[in-house]
Amino acid sequence: MKNRYYVTTAIDYVNAKPHVGHAVEKIQADVLARWHRDVLKDDTYFLTGSDDNSLKNVQSAKKAGKSTEEFIDENAKSFQGLKGMLNLSYNQFIRTAKKEHFAGAQKLWSSFKKEDIYKKNYKGLYCVGCEEFKMEKDLVDGKCPDHLTECEVVEEENYFFKLSNYQKKLEELIESDTLKIVPEYRKNEVLSFIRQGLEDFSISRSVKRAENWGVPVPGDEGQIMYVWVDALSNYITALGYENEGDLYKKYWLENENRVHVIGKGILRFHAIYWPAMLLSAGVSVPTQILSHEYLTINNQKISKTLGNIINPEEVVEKFGIDGARYVLLTSLPSSKDGDITWERMTEKYNADLANGLGNLTSRVIKLSQNLEFQIPDVKPDGKISEYLENFEIDRALEYVWMFVRKANKYIEDNKPWELKKADENRFKEVMEKLNSDLYIISQLLVPFLPETAEKIKKALETKKTEPLFQRIR
Template identity: 40%
Template sequence: MAKPSIYLTTPIYYVNDKPHIGHAYTSLATDVLARFKRLDGHEVFFLTGTDEHGQKVEKAAKDAGEDPQAFTDRVSQAFRDLTATMGFSNDDFIRTTEPRHKAACVALWKVLAEKGEIYLGDYEGWYAVRDEAFYGPDELTERDGVKYAPSGAPVEWVREPSYFFRLSRWLPELLRRYDLPEGHPERIDIQPESRRNEVRAFVQQGLKDFADRPEKLDLSVSRTSFTWGVKVPGDEKHVMYVWVDALTNYITAAGYPDTNHPRWRFWPADVHFVGKDIVRFHTIYWPAMLLAAGLLPAKRVFAHGWWTNEGQKISKSLGNVIDPVTLVEEFGLDPVRYFLLREVPFGQDGDFSRKSMVNRLNGELADALGNLANRTLSLIQRNCEGRLPADAGRAEEDGELFASLDVLTETVRKQLDQQHFHLALDTIFASVRDANGYITKQAPWALKKTDPVRMAAVLRHLHTALRTYATLLQPFMPETMSALLDQIAVPAEARAIAALGAPLAEGTVLPPPAPLFRKIETKAA
């Protein structure tokens, strides 16, 4: 029976600046889950891309002395380059300036308009150009006669004609879907739970505050104050605002409006990965628009936290922005991929610490896994003529090793299904520690003289453990685990998760081992 297809997305990244660690982090989580699902027999569609319209981009292009299209071409390429630098396996890279995306936005707008879900009115309020957002008076602070948004961006009073989406109609339905039990086909699952509670409370409060004026909850979806965007069909003085334009990318890439497109089978998305700052857009505005258009909303939105740098908030003014490209150049790609998902529970805020990174890379990768592989494979080279020993079955003293190994795949699968990346890595490395304890206790180097049959069995069990770890860690560290699988002689066609059930033949020739990880000098930290 074929496993269900999987659709995973990153947010599309705004092109008013170059990529930073937050962009790499979101895409890395998406990439790891996509790779794992492919290894586990699923057909996967993994989407990322760039958000290229709006007033901020128009202004940034002007400040750079460039045409907006030329500006977005240049900056978007930096995000595309990041996918290569970080080893991401995305199946598509979408840009909102592409003709296919403009066509999808126009099609969705027309459907919503025909259904009476969009109407023309006027919008006024305190608007921050930098944030492309309106703020209520109670959210503002004032200094030297200038009002500021909570983000620190200055605001100005704006009144302009605007089209509105009837969001108020759909909020009760969203609340119903938030509260459906896990596994229900109509549930909109918001993770982590703290974000679900935040979104739910926000919607409930809005419904309570504006019970007598529900139109106050409707969403402004067009602008006339700038021109860099998708034109509203039939009224080209207006451009579509970010809620319609950017969010539509997820269905554009799936072939919308052609529901016979081969990729449409992937919709609805299984997980939208987003930063916590845009969780409301993805859990309120986006599903409401989809439902209003007669389309299914995404099954889950997972909002991760933010990074600080050595305990400080990251900002350009402090000069402590973390460049993922620089990290990769210094530490190597796979160690960086590993650390980012190992260090912090996904969904929580975390602190980037060089000391912590060095400790994890040395202690867990080099000392625990690297040393286990080198000891095991060197012993096979010296004592078994470089050939895989026979599987002589399990003895009582093998029970502790296999207690974790036998359930490892299913445990990791369940943890990744919940996007608990750090727990999956913790589980794997707990088993690695068990294997290191096992090799020390069994001492196969001493068994060669006293019990060579037992020595061969111990080395075979350690080879089985290494194969399991290498297979399950491929999504996190694809290049290094490919090298380890080469060293333990697993053929390319036998590296999927299902292949773990098919042991390698006795006598398989193993190449000489080579170091997998380099230790980092602590004085450089």
């Protein structure tokens, strides 16, 4: 039987249009999906989507003077537009406003063990920006440090989930890598958080506070599910968990690779709340959580308030689709935040794509006219596999570019244009190696720059090439 691989991204709040921070995560997940689907030939399913049910969406719609539905439809379309814009190969874009998702989320809720849920009066500080209750100690001058807004004081009767019932089990799962958290330092962070003791968390809110938006709690007309409870369930509702349909069986139940790609800011929700909820409902937990760092722009957090947002379409306009994929992927290291500026992106594009790969391709093709070569047999590269397993996409690309630089150096060292007249046999040998190297590079590029990989392969076949990447200023 073929290996199966299910990979998801976070579903974004659709209270605004996507920026490069959203885009880079989708590209990362796309790399993993393409690696498994197109290189390893695994039976792969790639999911992304939008979180339609947050209170944030409701409030932003109001500010924009639109109905919530109209507002989220508009923004969800922009997120869906990333597919063509960035050549994403996802199989489904789930919208949590749709009724199948509601039914699935409600089924999950109804499957929670009775002893895990209780109702109580609660008073707390809520940040709508984070969609999360905060502790006094989390605040700076009484404000959420991420949103710089004052929290809302909320006092109402809510349902709570007894997270402490799962403390031991979660610790075991994560420690043993049954639920593998990558990178390792994030795993350790989650483990130490669990070991401090897990507190129960509120999993519903009053219909009034939710402004009657979201998934109703089954059997209680006064309560709407806490948005994270319904949002997290998208990973299985999208597969038809509601009716335990074929996709759900294939990619969740009968699959060893259930992989979530997310940002570090929402790791706890994915590594603690989500598996605890699944354990309570008697459903398998994910097998891997890959946590990425953030992009910053000019060393500042990407923020509407700061007005420093770069949109993915601007990046694509300047560098093309694969150019944008390349500069964004290489700007985000696996171990720390990555900073982008237009200047640095342009430099990188010119050096690595226009001069590096583009130049290599055009020189090899021009010198190969009237020559015939065997296409080498290329197997999936072990090193790339290792990097991608460790969610080190930047390092995987660094590794591919080592081949590009080597091949360019080989041309400089051997000067085939001089050999052509002086030593025909040697010329053929040199060109044979360059054709083979370039073909291997094209295959290494498949998950990262799929269009470029295809163009190089075609150029090698037809001996015709147009510049792959134009130099830009």
